[in-house]
Amino acid sequence: xxxxxxxxxxxxxxxxxxxxxxxxxxxxxxxxxxxxxxxxxxxxxxxxxxxxxxxxxxxxxxxxxxxxxxxxxxxxxxxxxxxxxxxxxxxxxxxxxxxxxxxxxxxxxxxxxxxxxxxxxxxxxxxxxxxxxxxxxxxxxxxxxxxxxxxxxxxxxxxxxxxxxxxxxxxxxxxxxxxxxxxxxxxxxxxxxxxxxxxxxxxxxxxxxxxxxxxxxxxxxxxxxxxxxxxxxxxxxxxxxx
Ligand SMILES: Nc1ncnc2c1ncn2[C@@H]1O[C@H](COP(=O)(O)OP(=O)(O)OP(=O)(O)O)[C@@H](O)[C@H]1O
Numbered sequence: 001x002x003x004x005x006x007x008x009x010x011x012x013x014x015x016x017x018x019x020x021x022x023x024x025x026x027x028x029x030x031x032x033x034x035x036x037x038x039x040x041x042x043x044x045x046x047x048x049x050x051x052x053x054x055x056x057x058x059x060x061x062x063x064x065x066x067x068x069x070x071x072x073x074x075x076x077x078x079x080x081x082x083x084x085x086x087x088x089x090x091x092x093x094x095x096x097x098x099x100x101x102x103x104x105x106x107x108x109x110x111x112x113x114x115x116x117x118x119x120x121x122x123x124x125x126x127x128x129x130x131x132x133x134x135x136x137x138x139x140x141x142x143x144x145x146x147x148x149x150x151x152x153x154x155x156x157x158x159x160x161x162x163x164x165x166x167x168x169x170x171x172x173x174x175x176x177x178x179x180x181x182x183x184x185x186x187x188x189x190x191x192x193x194x195x196x197x198x199x200x201x202x203x204x205x206x207x208x209x210x211x212x213x214x215x216x217x218x219x220x221x222x223x224x225x226x227x228x229x230x231x232x233x234x235x236x237x238x239x240x241x242x
Contacts, residue, residue: 014044015169023061046215048202048203051219052204052221059173065083067086068094089165097174102146107157108142112129114164115128129164132163135160136157138160152178152180152183166199168199169200172203172204177205184209188213191203192213
């Protein structure tokens with residue numbers, strides 16, 4: 001994949017480029033203006049984190065970037081093409097906070113799903129699924145259904161599913177929120193590895209360990225994004241964005 005052009009800072013032709021994103025939600029007390037004109041660029045090969053107080057709009061932004069929601073204004077492009085609701089997993093995969101695992105499929109079947117949908121050969125599906133589950137310390141749990149797994153285990157299954165199709169863009173919402181010290185390093189390693197392999201990775205997080213492996217860190221506050229420096233802000237109060 002094309003790396004970020006260091007001379008222009010642009011994502012070139014293979015990264016994520018969002019411009020002028022605006023999103024409001026109707027509310028009886030007055031519309032909630034969550035995103036007020038957001039520009040975000042994540043180049044191929046880059047891992048960018050985004051921090052912000054609870055309610056600042058991180059999940060709202062990630063849903064727009066991955067085609068799960070539509071902006072009131074602005075554009076999202078991957079490799080130069082607009083992101084739509086039916087963006088294929090190979091172009092953009094979202095790891096949402098709610099995970100979205102299919103309850104009637106086993107962990108292994110959930111991970112294999114994006115590969116099955118694109119008719120990847122069985123041997124490759126098996127190899128990729130086995131490799132990802134092992135890398136996330138989920139060996140032996142492939143045949144369990146989501147309700148038979150802890151939330152942290154389910155979160156790792158959802159990450160494996162997002163990574164399985166080797167997406168050009170990976171968008172992850174708090175991917176380490178439910179992990180312990182034993183499993184967090186595996187998740188960090190896969191996120192960093194995906195970027196090093198040429199993926200564009202954007203992670204919303206309050207976790208200093210994730211910020212530490214990032215190339216850049218953004219801050220979302222008051223409906224706007226800025227480049228951040230220094231320690232993570234963490235969740236210390238509600239953001240009454242309006
Ligand atoms: N569908 C919706 N309808 C109305 N308001 C919404 C909707 N979705 C989000 N909001 C509001 O938008 C704001 C941003 O929410 P969002 O979930 O994006 O924040 P966040 O930064 O991801 O928070 P957290 O860190 O707690 O997950 C909040 O004030 C929330 O109440």
